[in-house]
Amino acid sequence: MHIGIDVGGTNTDAVLMEGVTTLAGVKHSTTPxxxxxxxxxxxxxRAQHHFTGAQVQAVMIGTTHFINALVEAQRLAPTAALRLGLPATKSLPPLIDWPQPLVEALSARTYLAHGGYEFDGRPISPLDPDELRAHARDMAAHGIRSVAISSVFSPVNHDLEDQAAAIVRDEFATADGGAEVAVSLSHEIGRIGLLERENATIINAALRELAGEIVDGLTSAARAQGIEAPIYLSQNDGTLMDEDFVRSYPVATFASGPTNSMRGAAVTSGLTTCAVVDVGGTTTDIGLLVGGFPRETAGEVKVAGVRTNFRMPDVLSIGIGGGSLVDLETAEVGPGSVGYRLTTEALVFGGSTLTATDIAVAAGRADIGDASRVAHLDPAFVQRVLDRIAERVSEAVDRMRTSPDPIPVVAVGGGSILLPDELPLFGAAHRPENYSVANAIGASIAQVGGEIDKVVAIEPSRREESIAAVKQEAVEKAIAAGARPESVDVVDFDEVPIPYLPGNATRIRVKAVGDLEMGR
Amino acid sequence: MSWQLTAADLPDLARGATLLGTGGGGDPYIGSKLVEQVLGSGSITVLDPGDRDDLPDDAFVIPTAQMGAPTVMIEKLPAGTEPTLALRTLEKHLGRRADATMPIECGGVNSMIPFVVAAETGLPVVDADGMGRAFPELSMETFAVYGVPGSPLALAGERGEQVVIDTGADNRQLEWLARAVTIRLGGVGHIAEYSMSGADVRRTAVPRTISMALSLGRAIRLAREAKRSPFEALAQALAPTLYSHVVDLFDGKIVDVERRTTEGFARGRVRIAPVAPGSELVVDFQNENLTAHRDGELLAIVPDLICVLDHESAEPITTEGLRYGQRVRVLGISTPDLMRTPEALATFGPVAFGLTETFAPVEQRTAGSLTAAG
Incomplete structure (x- = not known):
């Protein structure tokens, strides 16, 4: 058996699974x-269905911590963006197009330096170690603790990013008292497209400290329960990554919440084409499931207002959740939320903050906490708040669909008690069994992948063979990562020629994915 | 009548310019950010080429553009000084100041470069261009077809390099040399060329392509916001223009993208299959989409526009943005008569791309326009 856990901003859901059967499912407040x-x-x-630590073959964890930190602009490390490319690239410095509040939350500083490569590997200008040392000293002096380094054409040659990282680390180490610094390199995070790759790298850098804390927390929690099985985290595409990987690349996990909720909704509702509305504690995420897979974004993806080039589920997030603050005057909900403090701050739990959960209890939609503490709320006001929530969720679903044709709506997540049984425009909202722990079920069915990213010289007449060989490598890597061989499929393939190099040099990326084989 | 372009227009213009880029021309996003950075809250005067008050016969126009590989443009961003430096270099060489600048190419990033120059210098931009779409070579210009030479050409790089090339009337040689310099500069260069009079603009340019790009981008956005079909909105927006026929070529899923880069061009082919088994569409490209074949039958061919759009949102997809698994809809769009004359076809028709098939208008090859089919 295995355990799937979804750690949201408000609730921690967990399921005990035997294959695809849910043996037990629980929901708890997320703790600080x-x-x-x-x-x-x-x-x-364990209380619902007894098991021993030794029986657990794997623990899969999905978390929205990283995306929430970004959306709420909280718990982000003071971050510097260092770009190598002068005199080119000066017209559009790093962080262009970023929302100002996020720039401030990062205490972000940007630096341009000489370096970078031309498309053919010639340096644009040589690295200037003195310039980099001066930048690094300035970073340290301003309290920067995490640095994102991007260099022009680093996907083709990343030597200068590596060299700059060494200089920055060295300068931080010799600064007053020897400051710690986390360095994220753009060639490890993204592909060609400087601004988008750089943005993703900056996001990763800003999340590094939080990633360390979270991984430590997750691991010690499982070990404290006598579980020695491997711990995996869900990535954006639904595949699993091990804990060490997360510490360095938290950005790869930060959209796993929607992926898991959609995959969980598919499994629990039996519907393969539908709109999925996942109401959590802080946000409502809306996505489309087409033929069992989340609809992916085409081209650029904006995350918290920042342009990146990830492939991830196309999800619209609005600031409505069970922990959302309710304005007594306007009856508006969110985007502020008490988050995990719901069970101490909400009225029904003895707190003094009016939250969306209190409204649900007052309306008799949920039996949580002490209902008498919300008995004073005016029923007309309660109805106004609920109508407004239903209206805004319906509008958001309507924005996501791309034709006026009817589409079934599946509501999952603990906060879905906020939604009526009938949604304006859409009719009945399907609420599958185990709806409240759908994310954890989605995490528990997560798969493992193998990715190959390499430059291959392709002879024109042998393209098919060359590609087939790389695909086979990715399949074998997925199997080595723990996938059941007969379940492995190639899910992503990208072929980008590197111009002006002899032999039709081509960068090939292949991703193969299969079901995790338990108990190996 | 002239009109004013502000930063708020840039996203719609970028979307429309990507569509007119027919897969190439480079992503105008970066170009639009460059304009935005320089323009701020100001505005740029756009001149109607049909209006002699806007553009007198003796006005002096120097078009500006960027040349190079799209992959390089999204990676090695400009220093920012290059486009205006190219214009100033050509002015100095010719001993004459420009009254206006103009795009040489309305598709892709080159819809934006003249606006960078305009925002920086205060010059107006003429609402016209010399391609009526995007093409891979600088010689593939209606300007050239109807007698305006590209020479002299000024080229500028991010380190302040300035190069002037003059090949007389030989535009192919101009392209060849300029591309060689561009490769040495790192794959992208900024250029000023095809300087001409207002009268020459009226005689040789494809008119009102910038306002058309803006209206197409806006039509797609407004239709999405109103939950109407963006494809129908496109057809309606094109109907009153010189690009009035829209043909629905295919609807399906990308099953293979093959790319190779030779002689500085991104060549390749994309195969699109229907969701249910059936016939397959193959689009061949050389920077831009050149031909569309369904099961070997030619449906559309350059210079008519072959546009690959997202199946639902109608967002235009560039050749470098093509990915396995994408759901797409492919449209064929007719081009103005100016671009279909024998002289024009000799310069940028099938034969100019080494294709053996002959040109026939897209609206004649296939029955059923988009408006009729809905």
Missing amino acids: DVTTGIVRAIEDL
């Missing part, structure tokens, strides 16, 4: 230290 919430969730699972 993450660990306690997970420990309690696992204890509750």
